[in-house]
Amino acid sequence: MRNKRDVYLDDRPWEEALEGLLKHLEAKGTLQPANPELIAVEEALGRVTAAPIFAANSSPHYNASAMDGIAVDSALTFGASDAEPRQIKLGERAQVVDTGDPLPPGCDAVIMIEDIHFVEDDVFEITSAASPWQHVRAIGEDLVATEMILPANHTIRPVDIGGILAGGIGKIKVYSRPRVALLPTGTELVQPGTELKPGDIIEYNTRVLGAMVKTWGGEPIRRAITVDDWDKLKEAVCTAVEEADMVVINAGSSAGREDFTAQLIRELGTVLTHGAAIKPGKPVILGEVKGKPVIGIPGYPVSAALTMEIFVRPIIYRKLGSVPPEPEYAEAIISRKMPSPMGVEEFIRVKLGQVGEKIVATPISRGAGIIMSLVRADGMLRVPRLSEGYRAGETVKIELMRPLEAVRQTTVIIGSHDMALDILANHLRKRFPDASLSSANVGSLGGLSAIKKGECHCAGTHLLDEETGEYNISYLKRLLGDRPAILLNLVYRQQGLMVAKGNPLNIKGLEDLAREGIRFINRQRGAGTRILLDYKLNQLGINPDTIYGYGREEYTHMAVAAAVASGDADAGLGILAAANALELDFVPVVEERYDLCIPGEYWETPYIQRLLEVIATPEFKEQVEALGGYDLRDCGGVMYRQGI
Amino acid sequence: MRNKRDVYLDDRPWEEALEGLLKHLEAKGTLQPANPELIAVEEALGRVTAAPIFAANSSPHYNASAMDGIAVDSALTFGASDAEPRQIKLGERAQVVDTGDPLPPGCDAVIMIEDIHFVEDDVFEITSAASPWQHVRAIGEDLVATEMILPANHTIRPVDIGGILAGGIGKIKVYSRPRVALLPTGTELVQPGTELKPGDIIEYNTRVLGAMVKTWGGEPIRRAITVDDWDKLKEAVCTAVEEADMVVINAGSSAGREDFTAQLIRELGTVLTHGAAIKPGKPVILGEVKGKPVIGIPGYPVSAALTMEIFVRPIIYRKLGSVPPEPEYAEAIISRKMPSPMGVEEFIRVKLGQVGEKIVATPISRGAGIIMSLVRADGMLRVPRLSEGYRAGETVKIELMRPLEAVRQTTVIIGSHDMALDILANHLRKRFPDASLSSANVGSLGGLSAIKKGECHCAGTHLLDEETGEYNISYLKRLLGDRPAILLNLVYRQQGLMVAKGNPLNIKGLEDLAREGIRFINRQRGAGTRILLDYKLNQLGINPDTIYGYGREEYTHMAVAAAVASGDADAGLGILAAANALELDFVPVVEERYDLCIPGEYWETPYIQRLLEVIATPEFKEQVEALGGYDLRDCGGVMYRQGI
Structure with a gap:
């Protein structure tokens, strides 16, 4: 049993799988909120009421002056007018009061201080009558004793704390936070901060899942990593089932060698679903042990977050007498x-x-x-x-x-990648907290094409015209015709060959790429770097077919650098910044121009003007220069404009 | 100076006042986030990044199998097809791997377990070729070392914790939570839980304001209550300015006798605005002491919450490098x-x-x-x-x-008040966590009129027809004509005279109301109880003008009861439940019928059907009966229907 591969998964719509789970738990009586706690109102922010709250006292609990002024017996004032001002002497039936003071016996109204003119130290004059109960807060105006302040199943907001305290209630019953045990499993898992070996996987999933549980009002209990061992996992699950209201086992949910989570749940209780018709997240396991939900969450982080949201979140909310927003x-x-x-x-x-x-x-x-x-x-x-x-x-x-609203304040840049864009994004965010920069890396041609299709506000581009030796202009014209547009320089940057530290294969230039035993890694077609490579290879008369690895493509400078750093490839063309970042050696090949192409219609918009403001700051420039391999002599300068 | 009344307030639009404050603080350099803290990523949920976060390692940091299966040198598989299956022996260039395992040297692809058929213990067969790098997660596929994971000024969500840990970062810099000192001031304030005397005000404002500060990401520091004493308040403010990033003084902001907050701020620093053109909240004070914002928040709870939101919230967000949502x-x-x-x-x-x-x-x-x-x-x-x-x-x-969405799930009931509605609201919420009941008390006629105007789903009504002695039907016809509608009984209830405990004035019935020295308190015109009173007075031949207090009107049973309980009145007509609640004596006068009037078009909707389901439960009935004075013999029964 323990060694049998459980390769056949169910394929149920998630709604059906979830409903089955909720019904099963409902029948077991474990979906309801349980164990209400009595807590101080002041600690109750975000908690959910387990019972209705009734006022113990009225608010105000006495008739109160609603204004600063003079409390009077209104009968004294009848007949006062501009023509016939009335003078009243302070005394039992006319007393100075502040807002909140009790209405003195014998008084039934308050005259505002602004409407009073003192003619002597203890005599004042008014020019209109006071109506009975004017500017008086009657007892119970806000809350009457025994009145319901809040029903059960209500999530406490700041103002609710005021309402409850006003009603004289100091402690309230709230649902206890559902305790969710999170069990990371897998021999390959290591704690964050560990020196990484190949095959190690940083155990961050249960940290993400735990933060989700917190966000939803539950209490995460993160357990130690369990290795792939039947008995150890069994023990961990049994302990967790005793201690928590529900158990989440992370990974071990697919059909792999060590994936005996489903068998284990089956042995301890019931598996209701193994496999839902969702992508990602298909291998999820929905089970129950001793009446408590035990959920097998797949190991891939996106699958884990998604299945947690689909299957665990509704249970937490139900156990809080609530529904997810x-x-x-x-x-x-x-x-x-x-x-x-x-x-x-x-x-x-x-x-x-x-x-x-x-x-x-x-x-x-x-x-x-x-x-x-x-x-x-x-x-x-x-x-x-x-x-x-x-x-x-x-x-x-x-x-x-x-x-x-945040999406609407986002400048969308699509095109070639440059690390200066990360720095730009960061400084933009610091200068304009409600703005952000979203960049997608699809290469220079992809960026211009995205402008053409109306998908972005600007594009990063470094496209060399192989005939003129000029950057970007001819491509812009080819893709955008005579549509108004501007080419704004961001940086000049070094392109070169990234090679292993110490350059063990002694690569001196593009000429060496065709050498026997050199494994190259390339950028994707359309990327400016790829065009630059092809241009240079053509100048040098090197046939790309003679370069081993010419066909293996990566989409960013950093991915190319990473391939070289890991020893998967011996050389790749890219920028100095990327080589520096991964501590590679760098053989300069050429300096190239990296511009932002901006369609005319966005030039005057905040999307672009905010970028210009950031680009002009010394902090931005200094931080880019610190990366190395950049020249900012034209940074922020308009290199070309048409129709604008 | 300390005794001068500061009665003239400014009248500036709040936007202008706020902008003035922000500009002033900006010039002082205290609006910026300050003192970033280095904290563990796992503690960072909801905090705001003070600096961009760059990946320390790639993720994955090695080429990893993306599937459970067999890692192969893809060259071994070229040519395999259904017609020509290829048999491969396990060895260096064909090794069993699980998801996440490092790709063994010599292998460049993974074949999924589902596509493999073992013909011998160590020989398997495939029917299609593997393309290079298939089912391989290349190094850096998720994150490349040095790549920016998050910019500054980003509020950490659960998935961000995963991204940061995946990038090998364990601690991050976040802005410290802005510390907001909350100073309750006022000699009349008492702590919650204190036995209340007339004039005491429960100090709950700073609890509400503190919860708001928390919600916005700040750290509230609630101080002891300061009495209205210049030197003590001055000391409290000076200490708070030293300890916190901003200071909120609650109350003492209007023009009353003890309102020297503005003078005090002026003595210690600068008052930028005293009085904004808002209602409520006009007397707000915006000031600055030692570069720090010192805000005088009015004492009324709604004014306090509102001015806090308008003037303090933006400062907290600014100090977190963010903007309010x-x-x-x-x-x-x-x-x-x-x-x-x-x-x-x-x-x-x-x-x-x-x-x-x-x-x-x-x-x-x-x-x-x-x-x-x-x-x-x-x-x-x-x-x-x-x-x-x-x-x-x-x-x-x-x-x-x-x-x-919650609003859309709310049953709106407008009309006469009955405590059974509170109990109904509570049970509705417990049974249907996403539903709620909203009730507005405007009297029986007001309720029927609200139905006519399309403002509610049903109305609570107990209107006696003085000619027929029947309840509700003739009023329904008068207001709704022949529009389809149903009268559903909720309760029968005792109406009677609420009198002081022990009935010291020996009031035995309505006849006593006209007696010398009896102070009556009435319900508002249109209320069922008022109509009942007038009907009975007419039967008894009592002229309302002879009843002292007949003209003093309250809008709910509980308000009438409260007036009697406080000694403000000697008798009022109302329901037993209200009398019980405030421990009054009760002289029964009549049993009356309280129905819900439901327009035909809502009868079948969840708004009403959910109510019917709750009304039918024993728990609801038991809890209503426990209040006393109710008879539920027809509860949930249709008393009348027309056109449906």
């Missing part, structure tokens, strides 16, 4: 074709930007292992089970992960 | 005329309900002292300075204080 949605135009397999609901992370009148959604990497796709996402596009995906330009509904 | 808005029809003074921006709390196609906004009490108006509010209506208010039926923009 509805997400916000926005309509967006999808910028590129997005095929998706039939039969599963796919969750695609997207970047969003307000470009012109429309909101454009650009899909980010779909890999379940890419946590940064969640970090960078502005929203989630769900492709239904019975859809094959979307065509470019279709209007889709996006579940927002950032407020729409 | 945009509120959500909804369009609503205002249910009644809402005049508002010119020259001030008025903030009116409203209840919202989806009634038919439209969202209806019903203003709640406008008193600045009524904290429950904030507790009960679904939204805020701002009447601009240069507006005189709104006409009934006008479309207005409401700033939402509850999610629109």
